[in-house]
Amino acid sequence: MSIEQRYRDVLDRIEAAAARVDRGVGDITLVSVTKTWPAETVLTAQQLGMRHFGENRAEELMEKRPIVEAALGPDSNITWHAIGALQSRKTNMIADSADVFHALERPKIAHRLSRRLVENGRAETGPLTVFIEVNLSGEESKSGLDCSDWESSAEQRQALRQLAELVQQLPGLAPRGLMTMAPWNVEDEVVRSVFRRARLLAYWLQEAAPDGHWAGLSMGMTDDFEIAIEEGATHVRVGRAIFGPRH
């Protein structure tokens, strides 16, 4: 199958999943995950109508973005999403190259990003939109702020609220919502319950930190984006279903 065929198929599946729960596709952003694929693949995807691209490594984002911009000119209208966990020594790359960051999990990273966003002028011109990544499954291998027991743990809720309020206060950062990943190799119903709990947690946070916009939900990948949409995802991050197996 070509990228075009796969992309059409993904759009159809997004629309069908949204229709099942009476949602419109207008509030669902498809982030096409181009990690491991060259800048030429991004250009092909752009010609097919894709406008949101996701990269999980800061270096890859830094490398591809200028190539794509050089090819398309200044008005490419592309939004670049950094979706992967971030080490503190790479915060400058993300503050310089990403429009949206999906994986904030620590106050230290928020401070470092903000400092750079003031330095590079973006605190004035265009902030970095931020999702806080939460770990709801408690799996050690998963990144994200531990919210595995948030319904009964006041401590976990407090840590999330504090990070959210920090994002609201720091210059250059714009709150958008929560991001989560479902555990691997589990039944659909387990995936669904993780996504549902993320939605309830976002509701809770929106009330607990009302001055920020926290209602966004970045969840759902190739294997589970339809369940995520049924459970309220506003951003799905899809790679293999569009571009094929990664090499």
Ligand SMILES: *Cc1c(COP(=O)(O)O)cnc(C)c1O
């Ligand atoms: C790779 C990646 C995706 C996309 O995964 P696919 O299974 O290819 O759809 C989504 N989110 C994150 C954080 C990723 O690293």
